[in-house]
Amino acid sequence: MIELDTARLRLRQWREPDRAPFAAMNADPAVMEFFPALQSRAASDASIDAWQAQFQERGWSNWAVExxxxxxxxxxxxxxxxxxxxxxxxxxxxxxxxxxxxxGQGFATEGARAALRVGFEQIGLDDIVSFTSVLNVRSRAVMERIGMHDTHQDFEHPGIPEGSPLRRHCLYRIFRGQWETS
Structure with missing residues (x-):
């Protein structure tokens, strides 16, 4: 299973003590502003369980960050x-x-760059995408800082109800060749 360190962060497997603070994050309206709803503790725990299963299956997934x-x-x-x-x-x-x-401290950018490095250099992916509500300027800025490009292929996210201002999503992408030359 892949784990890694950056200058300031450790991207690691999930631990039981992570569950409570992760659930608190998922219940914070500011954190979940661009999601259709807050997450319950059960839904939050289910995400961790799914990611842990993915680590077991393929060695990578969403890392807990400390x-x-x-x-x-x-x-x-x-x-x-x-x-x-x-x-x-x-x-x-x-x-x-x-x-x-x-x-606002550069942690998302630092961690996402490390994840891209793993994706291209260890897993051998040809391209990686990221997407968010077109309204989410903070995440879009992170996507741009890590070298991703807006594909201008906006789409209606099927998991968000019709009529919601969050439904329209933008798609960003980076190819291995772009990563290697950045």
């Missing part, structure tokens, strides 16, 4: 295969979600 300086859990960063059929499936997505108190 600060190396303190060992504090701050969220997740990782690579995943979207559960829903999307217009650009099959694909591998890089994604992240951090507790609000850790925003």
């Amino acid at each position: 600060l190396r300086s303190t060992g504090s859990f701050i969220g997740f960063v990782g690579l995943s295969i979207p559960r829903r059929l999307l217009p650009f499936s099959p694909c591998v997505e890089v994604g992240w979600r951090l507790a609000r108190e850790h925003w």
Whole structure:
């Protein structure tokens, strides 16, 4: 199973003590602003369980992220295969979600760059995507900072109700050749 360190972060397997702070993050309206709803503790735990199973199956998924300086859990960063059929499936997505108190410090960018490195250099992927609500300017900025490009192939996310302002999503992508020359 792949685990890694960056200058400030440890991307590692999930531990039982991660469950409570992860559930608190998923119940924070600011953290979940661009998701259709807050997550219950059961839904939050189910995500961790699914990611742990993916680590067992293929050696990679969404990592728990902790600060190396303190060992504090701050969220997740990782690579995943979207559960829903999307217009650009099959694909591998890089994604992240951090507790609000850790925003604006470059942690999402640092962790996502490390995830891209694993995807291209260890797993051998040809391309990696990321997507979010077109309204989510913070995540879009991270996508651009890590070298991804807007494909201009916006789509209606099938997991978000029709009529929701969050339904329209943008798709970003980076190819291995772009990663190697960045």
